[in-house]
Amino acid sequence: MKTKPMPGVEVKEIPRPTPASDEVLIKVRSAAICGSDLGIYHYTSAYSKMKLPVVLGHEFSGEIVETGSKVMGFKKGDRVLSESVKACGVCEFCKTGMSNLCDASTLFGIHTDGGFAEYINVPYKLLHRIPDSMTYDQAALVEPLSNAVHFVRDITPFKIDDYVVVQGCGPIGLFSAQLFKLGGARVLVTGLSVDKLRFEIAEKLGLETLNIETESLEDRVMKDTGGRGADIAFVAVGAPPAVKQATQIIKKRGLVTVVGIFGKEVPLDMTWVVRRELMIQGAYDAKPVNFPQSIDLINRGLVDVDSVLTHKLSLDEAELGFKIAIEKTGGKIVFNPN
Numbered sequence: 015m016k017t018k019p020m021p022g023v024e025v026k027e028i029p030r031p032t033p034a035s036d037e038v039l040i041k042v043r044s045a046a047i048c049g050s051d052l053g054i055y056h057y058t059s060a061y062s063k064m065k066l067p068v069v070l071g072h073e074f075s076g077e078i079v080e081t082g083s084k085v086m087g088f089k090k091g092d093r094v095l096s097e098s099v100k101a102c103g104v105c106e107f108c109k110t111g112m113s114n115l116c117d118a119s120t121l122f123g124i125h126t127d128g129g130f131a132e133y134i135n136v137p138y139k140l141l142h143r144i145p146d147s148m149t150y151d152q153a154a155l156v157e158p159l160s161n162a163v164h165f166v167r168d169i170t171p172f173k174i175d176d177y178v179v180v181q182g183c184g185p186i187g188l189f190s191a192q193l194f195k196l197g198g199a200r201v202l203v204t205g206l207s208v209d210k211l212r213f214e215i216a217e218k219l220g221l222e223t224l225n226i227e228t229e230s231l232e233d234r235v236m237k238d239t240g241g242r243g244a245d246i247a248f249v250a251v252g253a254p255p256a257v258k259q260a261t262q263i264i265k266k267r268g269l270v271t272v273v274g275i276f277g278k279e280v281p282l283d284m285t286w287v288v289r290r291e292l293m294i295q296g297a298y299d300a301k302p303v304n305f306p307q308s309i310d311l312i313n314r315g316l317v318d319v320d321s322v323l324t325h326k327l328s329l330d331e332a333e334l335g336f337k338i339a340i341e342k343t344g345g346k347i348v349f350n351p352n
């Protein structure tokens with residue numbers, strides 16, 4: 015949990031929660047560390063308004079052990095995963111299936127206790143059943159994959175012969191790159207020297223890679239596209255220079271989708287953007303409909319989440335898990351509390 019308004023996390027004993035009438039109590043089997051958890055760990059400005067103490071973790075799966083009196087459709091023993099956004103259900107965005115943009119949402123692991131615990135309370139309306147063929151670890155990765163599905167499928171229009179540069183080879187970059195490739199695009203994944211292991215995962219997934227510290231990304235893209243530029247740049251990293259670089263490697267009227275969360279403002283040459291009629295758009299979180307889509311993609315073997323999962327730890331190893339994630343020496347890291 016996060017207990018103090020400063021960098022770090024703490025492992026503590028807390029009472030087992032009791033579900034409200036519309037909630038189930040889940041025995042957590044797997045819960046994954048997200049890039050946003052690292053922002054919370056570092057206590058960056060994007061998260062400094064959090065109410066503490068709070069248990070972190072919004073990517074989790076488990077087994078229902080108790081149900082509130084008003085719960086419908088789920089029972090004790092069901093294997094489930096949860097959406098991460100507790101939305102109001104009545105605003106314009108919720109009413110149109112975009113609860114990721116809800117005016118009054120709360121998030122597990124930020125506003126209310128999350129999944130890095132033995133037990134968690136979850137409103138039953140956020141639950142999705144896990145197919146028998148799917149492991150709890152795979153199920154915990156449905157939430158981040160749902161984000162990637164939203165970013166790629168809903169937000170980024172691309173064609174089967176497009177050239178797409180995915181900047182950043184963290185889990186969201188690796189999931190998104192797989193989705194672009196699945197849609198027929200040629201995909202180049204970029205990273206830094208520190209991303210050695212992540213490059214290995216990308217190559218195992220059949221993706222082209224480029225280390226921007228040792229090679230020129232612009233030269234490579236211009237060479238591959240005959241000087242035209244990439245159709246799409248997808249910024250899956252929170253480093254401000256990546257956005258400017260994205261605008262420099264795409265074609266005229268090209269598209270930049272930005273999904274990273276930035277600790278500071280991002281400098282851009284707007285005249286360059288104007289004169290080349292570039293498009294820059296943000297993409298955030300996932301819509302409820304992206305969850306069954308992601309479950310289906312994993313279940314049909316179309317997206318490989320197993321290769322991206324590199325570490326399985328106990329909750330007592332929380333510090334180690336965050337260390338690996340911060341140092342980028344792993345892919346996706348999960349805790350297995352039970």
Ligand SMILES: [Zn+2]
Pocket residue numbers: 048049050072073158
């Ligand atoms: Zn996440």
Ligand SMILES: [Zn+2]
Pocket residue numbers: 101102103104105106107108109113115116117118119
């Ligand atoms: Zn809402």
